Amino acid sequence: KGSVGTLASILKEYEQIREFFTSATLVSIIDMPFACIFLFFIWYIGGHMVIPVIIGIFILIGVTLLVQPRLKKLSESSQEESHDKHSVLVETLSGLETVKLLGAGGLLRKRFKSVVTKQAKSADEVKRHTFFSTNLTQEVQQAVQISVVTVGAITVTTGEYGYGAIIACTILSGKALLPFVQLAQLLSRLNQIITGYNSLDGLMRQPTEHAKGSDYLRRGKYKGEVSFENVSYSYPNQDGLALEEISFLIKKGERIGIVGRVGSGKTTIGKLVTKLFPPKSGKILVDGVDISQLDPSEIRENIGYVSQEPWLIAGTVEQNISFGATEIKTEQMIQAANVSTSSDFINAHPKGFKQLLDERGEGLSGGQKQAITIARAIVKKPPILIFDEPTSSMDARTEKNFIDRFKKYNAEATILLITHRTSLLSLVDKVIVVDKGKIVGSGSVQAFLKATKSDKNTKSTGEKSKLESVVGV
Template sequence: MKHLSAVNKYFWKYRFRLVVGIFFILVSNYFGILAPQVTGFIIDFVQRSLQLPGYRQHDNVRAYDVLVQQFIHWVEGLQYSVAGIVAIVGITIILLALLRGLFMFFMRQTIIVMSRHIEYNQKNEVFGHYQQLDAAFYKANSTGDLMSRMSEDVSKVRMYTGPAVMYVVNLVSVICFCLYFMFRRDVALTLYVLAPLPLLAGTIYFVNTIIHRKSEQLQATLSSLTTNAQQSYAGIRVIKSFAQESAMYRFFEDNSLNYRSRATELAKIEALYFPSMTLFIGLSTLVTIMVGGLAYINGSSNIGVDTIVEFVIYINMLTFPVSAIGWTASMIQRAAASQKRLNEFLLTQPAIVHEPGAPKPAISGEIRFEGVNFVYPNTGIQALKDFTLHIKAGEKVAFVGRTGSGKTTLAQLLLRLFDPTSGSILLGNQNIQNIDLAHLRRNIGYVPQDGFLFSDTVAQNIAFGEWQASQERVAAAAHTAVVDEEIKGFAKGYETIVGERGVTLSGGQKQRVSIARALLKDAPVLILDDSLSAVDTRTEKTILERLDQYWQHKTAIIITHRIFRHLQFDKIVVLDEGRIAEIGTHESLVNRGGLYAELFAQQQKGDDVANN
């Protein structure tokens, strides 16, 4: 239960519903427990009234509930025939059943509805926590596993906060009511009836231990299965292009067989509960009839036929709650295993923390990297080594270098997707770690290498982050990104759905829509991370010409492996293995004959081959 203590805050939040629900459970079971007493009375009444053979007078009035005593007193005062009294009692038993059913309905309306509220809150909590976790977390965990924990595991926990709680309270209340009246009726017979319960308790404890372990294994296997499916759907074009459908199917089938095997093992263990419950209930019924019947025949106690009938009804009333012990315990064990998996992530603290109340200074665009070193936490690769650079407000800077030289890392550090291992990054005179995180990111327009588009309209994708932007502003951003005319050519224009990850658009169109999204923010700092790789040369030239007008008074950082000859930069920074290898203008770097000149020569040779 230590893992499930994490949901106690929700029970406290919905304590009114919980308390009212428990009240309805108690009232429902109270009306239920009256029926055996009324039944016992009418059997005794018929025997007494008709003077049936073998009947012995005995006093059981003290065993009845106060309400039943009043009812008995009223019925015995009626001047009706035995048949009439039986009819009245029969109607009363029906009314008690209806009242019990009515309060059972109210019980479910409060407890089960409460669990749905808790499920809603918990999913929001998990999703909100996911959004706070840093990029390193997402590099270490798969999307399928994250989805499985928020959907399947939260659903398993809901079974604890709703049905399990309801059945536990129902079980406890029914047992308490039954035992109270059974002991009042006959202590010795009650002890005989309860004799099989220690065996029941031992069975439950033994099986629960196994269920808890296998539940954890089952949920972990389900996460692997979900991850496998998610990756297959996301990479379906790659799978088809390499004709690997059969191989992926076999891989998924192996995971499915593993899940089926574990689920079957768990089902077999859980299957022990119900025959065990039936066995113990059957033993209790046999003990009741045998011990009660012998005592009645021998006349050695105050037990009558009505007592035996009443006890049998009590045992039948206990049948579902006791048989539900196994089911409820299984739900709790599964919920505990799922909550443990949820806690693993909920207790994970993000490395990048949003400090409430952090300052929100005006950002001019001046950037300083001072002795920055960065090592990726998952791989141990050092991406930047003693990196120091000053970018003045309004400057246009290009970062050039081979793959893996640390260019993209600079953008991620500036956005605080990661924090430097050592050194500092300043915007103006303020360390970015001291700036309000949301404020920092709102003032940086960023186009990543793999521009992600949501399964929404083109307009909503461009307006992402600026939801209130007018259609005119959206169109203006698209025009600057040279994608406006193509969008207008779509069947529904800006209202065209782009599909998951923008699958209906070409690579160049997705990149330009991503650029338009960043331009719409109109932030003082703009970062383009290799954002024109899928664009043809003519379109690239048009985009750069329009960007040259757009960023006149902005700080612009272009991260690229290509060299833009027709775009003037204030400085070009050449990176090599995380260090600044060269820095200068295009002309000075070409004349120097270093790494930049080598990259430029290779690009020219490639362009000549492409043109021929």
């Protein structure tokens, strides 16, 4: 939940909290009990000279408590604006190329300038209140020492105390006031720390996949059977259902294509199988076991997933292909690269699999990135493969090479192919048609392609067939 920039900003609060609890200012609280001892000795040595010190302590406490509520509100406002600033910054940097191509730099610059200006105003107000509190405490400290000397001078004229008592009480008054002066400074920082802690605590309290006390079943290697039983799902903060009472059975080793127009719910089906999202209702079973009873990590170890948007890390091609897999042999990696067609451009590079890639695979084309993610999915030979538009960025020739090689590869896995490209349907045996979150049809690939061809022939009459309206062909 929340933007990446906001989450990164919240995590930074940990460093400030750690620094606060290890700072010398916090340790100064230990001196607080000694203030009472110093007050006793001032009274014992100088009598009435203790009165200005006690009054000064109450003034310091009063000023500190008076300023804190306002500082707390300002700290919360400043932190929220800091999160907004990081959010805009990360969003801009992650899509910098698109921003330049669209000429949208000016718009994002205004957004960034706006949030920075708001944060600067809040930060300045926090500083003003902090400086006011700090300066006032110092003035009170000076006034107390002057008052102690004044009271001491009066007592000297009466012969009640000597000059030594004045000097001693002046020194002790500074020692007695110091913990309360530091307390004012400490509480000013404490508001910022509490605000940061609350944000960090809120993040840490978010539900996790491995909840405390959860007792998942361990299955080891899966067979590959997948079934949905009246599954419905809706995305957070979205009206309507993304999927509504979906039911189907995919047996071990079956190859199923899931087709439909954009936004029909195809991708959601794939993500539900991987347990990225829990269904709103219904059951999802893998090998006859409800995935709510299975460890999410174990499920994903048994699934090779190719996302619509390929994601690569900064590192070598070898590291990207083997990313997330353990004990991968070199032969497996070479085979996966060959099947995915990534070997074509890997072998053309002088460093081959040791070629260094930048963050997010910058420098590679979209099709090359997809080829590497396909290799990553099949390298560990999982029992379930989910391909979500795996060739959307590939040219026709590369796509054909992938199809031919994947057929020869003969993966012993259950395959869910999410696509709107009829060219990829040669990789599957059956088709499930999805529209508006519901299954509206299913059957063999041959029957689907025949119906699709028939629908295209109706375009000359100006009519729109049912299949065309569903699949968008």
